[in-house]
Amino acid sequence: MATDNGSAEGSTWPMPKFRFEVDLGASMQKIAFQEVSGMDVEHQIIEYRNSNSPLFSTEKMPGIVKYGNVTMKRGVFVNDNTFWNWRTQISMNTVARQTVVIKLLDENGSITMQWQLLNAWPTKITSTDLKSDGNEVAVDTIEIAHEQLIITNGKSS
Template sequence: MPEMDTTQGPQSPDPMRNFQFRLEIPGVARGHFTEVSGLGVRVHPIRYREGGIGQIVRTMPGPVDYAEVTLRYGLIRDAELWTWMQATIQGRVERRNVSVMMLDSDGTTEALRWNLFNAWPCEWQGAPLDALGRDVAVELLRLSFDQLERV
């Protein structure tokens, strides 16, 4: 009976940890994001009746819709993300290619990457303030984008 290879190689079947990730946004030096959510794509089905067979409804792929991605990050004095949002508010949409990288168990090696092409901020929410709270102030920035690629 052949022995099973128990070493973990680059294609390890173990699931990745969701807390080891990094973001790259051109023009934004900070990298302290606490959460990335909403990565997704949907192809809307188009329904049609096939000629001659009135009772059968078939489907075919329709428009592609990319979900908006939400970034959460600890509030700091640096205003790079707010400046990017402010440009959109003023009608100067600055599209940037954003990358979300999952990291290997060592926390430094890139294992997986999603590229969001032509991303721009479409929503910002300030951190809730509470005079009795002790939590870190966390802001939210939501991005809209044209295309998603998994590398």
């Protein structure tokens, strides 16, 4: 957000989360999604008790990093099989891995925050539900597994 004199106030107000774009990698195009969730990271806990510790308890130390699957939802479009085509590239012990980039944009379309999912691949695709009495938009959901999450601020790729 800009002030009357044109200076940025990005550190004063939190960023709105409704303007973003997703790039599914070099072999696929940018796709408009209505929702992206699950960009989380967790350290497994290693409990260790030093043999000469005077405390009758364990120390908790950070262990292996675990990344959650990212879930993305988007509307279904005529003749657009992007998710399904990516999934068909999976066979026993081989998968077409991509670098997925999720970009949070400001009101000018500039990147304010970016999440990179390295070695990402589709682990689950859920097609829309169908109802004869419904009037909602058809929505596909893709769940993406990845091996690393890199967060950067204000950079473009």
